[in-house]
Amino acid sequence: MSDLHKEKWEACLKVIKDNISLQAFKTWFSPIVPVKIEGDNLTIQVPSHFFYEWLEEHYIGLLKKVIKKELGPNGRLEYSIVMENNTSNSTPYTVKLPASNLSSVKNAPVNVPLTSNESQIRNPFIIPGLKKVNVESNLNPAYSFENFVEGDCNRLARSAGFAVANKPGGTAFNPLLIYGGVGLGKTHLAHAIGIGIKNQFPNKTVLYVGSEKFAHQFIDAIQNGTTNDFIHFYQMMDVLIIDDVQFFSGKEKTQDVFFHIFNHLHQNGKQIILTSDKPPVEMQNMEQRLLSRFKWGLSADLQAPDLETRIAILEKKMYGNGIDLPREVVEYLAYSINTNIREMEGALTSLIAQASLNKKAITLDLARQMIDKFVKNTAREVSIEYIQKVVCDYFDLEIEILKSKTRKREVVQARQIAMFFSKKMTKSSLANIGAHCGGKDHATVLHACRTVSNLSDTDKQFKIYLSDLEKRLSMQ
Numbered sequence: 001m002s003d004l005h006k007e008k009w010e011a012c013l014k015v016i017k018d019n020i021s022l023q024a025f026k027t028w029f030s031p032i033v034p035v036k037i038e039g040d041n042l043t044i045q046v047p048s049h050f051f052y053e054w055l056e057e058h059y060i061g062l063l064k065k066v067i068k069k070e071l072g073p074n075g076r077l078e079y080s081i082v083m084e085n086n087t088s089n090s091t092p093y094t095v096k097l098p099a100s101n102l103s104s105v106k107n108a109p110v111n112v113p114l115t116s117n118e119s120q121i122r123n124p125f126i127i128p129g130l131k132k133v134n135v136e137s138n139l140n141p142a143y144s145f146e147n148f149v150e151g152d153c154n155r156l157a158r159s160a161g162f163a164v165a166n167k168p169g170g171t172a173f174n175p176l177l178i179y180g181g182v183g184l185g186k187t188h189l190a191h192a193i194g195i196g197i198k199n200q201f202p203n204k205t206v207l208y209v210g211s212e213k214f215a216h217q218f219i220d221a222i223q224n225g226t227t228n229d230f231i232h233f234y235q236m237m238d239v240l241i242i243d244d245v246q247f248f249s250g251k252e253k254t255q256d257v258f259f260h261i262f263n264h265l266h267q268n269g270k271q272i273i274l275t276s277d278k279p280p281v282e283m284q285n286m287e288q289r290l291l292s293r294f295k296w297g298l299s300a301d302l303q304a305p306d307l308e309t310r311i312a313i314l315e316k317k318m319y320g321n322g323i324d325l326p327r328e329v330v331e332y333l334a335y336s337i338n339t340n341i342r343e344m345e346g347a348l349t350s351l352i353a354q355a356s357l358n359k360k361a362i363t364l365d366l367a368r369q370m371i372d373k374f375v376k377n378t379a380r381e382v383s384i385e386y387i388q389k390v391v392c393d394y395f396d397l398e399i400e401i402l403k404s405k406t407r408k409r410e411v412v413q414a415r416q417i418a419m420f421f422s423k424k425m426t427k428s429s430l431a432n433i434g435a436h437c438g439g440k441d442h443a444t445v446l447h448a449c450r451t452v453s454n455l456s457d458t459d460k461q462f463k464i465y466l467s468d469l470e471k472r473l474s475m476q
């Protein structure tokens with residue numbers, strides 16, 4: 001095989017070198033290996049898809065020019081890309097890039113023999129003199145996997161996190177993006193991964209940082225003229241955890257610098273863990289190239305936990321604090337606060353504080369009073385049983401009678417009202433509501449709901465009943 005491809009590429013490099021900074025040249029051109037030349041087609045091998053994208057974004061004008069100069073007006077460039085993710089069976093694939101139309105990129109069959117392996121490509125980022133020592137990881141030991149209760153709501157995110165903790169940078173989950181609403185455990189899980197890694201690989205440099213802090217550090221670095229140090233510091237990490245990346249939205253410069261750091265880490269097989277309050281598709285004012293990278297690995301969401309998981313979380317927390325609460329209180333807490341774990345834990349903490357300050361036993365009543373004050377604005381889960389109980393208390397009926405098949409007028413009415421509120425305030429199906437109210441079918445429940453709403457339009461006293469009950473139910 002002739003060495004024409006090498007010669008041609010060498011000639012290209014000469015021109016390129018004169019046109020860009022040395023650092024850029026080392027970073028983006030030294031690792032390239034010329035593979036072959038066929039007619040007017042020169043194939044070069046690049047270490048990753050990311051690398052190829054980077055060339056395309058930043059150097060395409062230059063590349064076009066030099067290719068035309070060295071190969072003639074019909075000169076074309078093709079890329080052979082070494083598969084990423086550090087799997088041992090990495091196969092290269094080819095992206096054909098006609099130098100005249102670089103926006104249409106297609107994957108072509110794998111047909112390019114590898115002429116070198118990745119390990120021969122030297123790392124252009126290694127900065128002499130910078131040692132990986134004494135980086136404070138900022139991990140909170142309380143936020144461990146052991147303290148993280150598993151449930152349907154977090155199964156995927158938790159197990160992906162666990163996999164990452166056991167093999168940082170060595171799974172397909174890079175970056176691992178954990179997203180979900182406020183107080184659902186993103187920060188906890190992110191720490192747990194970091195702790196897991198530190199436990200198993202004490203020599204790895206792990207850093208947890210909130211995105212706000214990152215952004216502030218960056219601004220300081222700009223002001224102090226130490227941007228390079230800032231970048232080098234972050235590029236030194238084996239594992240970088242950035243919490244709440246949605247905070248980067250609208251901050252172009254910060255996104256830009258993070259993009260560089262991300263690229264460097266990812267390309268060197270370092271693990272990146274991100275959290276966000278929303279999935280990448282919903283992030284606003286975030287650069288497309290950054291969003292596309294967020295999607296490279298795995299985006300796993302945290303849902304609001306179900307009742308059992310909430311109870312388990314409270315129990316774990318009590319156990320951790322050496323506290324024992326009556327089961328009914330725990331259930332009540334878990335039942336009443338269902339959208340935010342932090343809020344639920346907060347309620348538990350203030351309940352305990354209240355009780356010890358006032359030297360009161362923690363009873364269901366105390367819990368009720370407290371929760372009322374604590375979570376005014378939280379949507380609460382109301383159960384059919386609870387509605388039945390409130391309605392029966394109000395009309396002074398036995399709950400068993402309501403659930404029976406009796407046709408007594410006042411019972412029928414109370415039953416209908418209970419059905420009405422069950423339909424309105426729970427997510428239960430009509431059939432399920434019927435089953436709870438004396439074994440009625442869904443048509444009966446529907447009829448009851450219509451009757452109640454008609455009556456409330458025509459009967460003043462009835463309307464007062466309803467608004468009284470509604471108040472009681474929403475107060476819990």
Ligand code: ADP
Pocket residue numbers: 143147148149150154180181182183184185186187188189313316341342345
């Ligand atoms: P986020 O970062 O999503 O807003 P956090 O990670 O700060 O939420 O979690 C809020 C609180 O809830 C923390 O005290 C955390 O320990 C707790 N928590 C969340 N999920 C779980 C879980 N699955 N098991 C135990 N505690 C949890």
Ligand code: MG
Pocket residue numbers: 186187188243
């Ligand atoms: Mg958080």
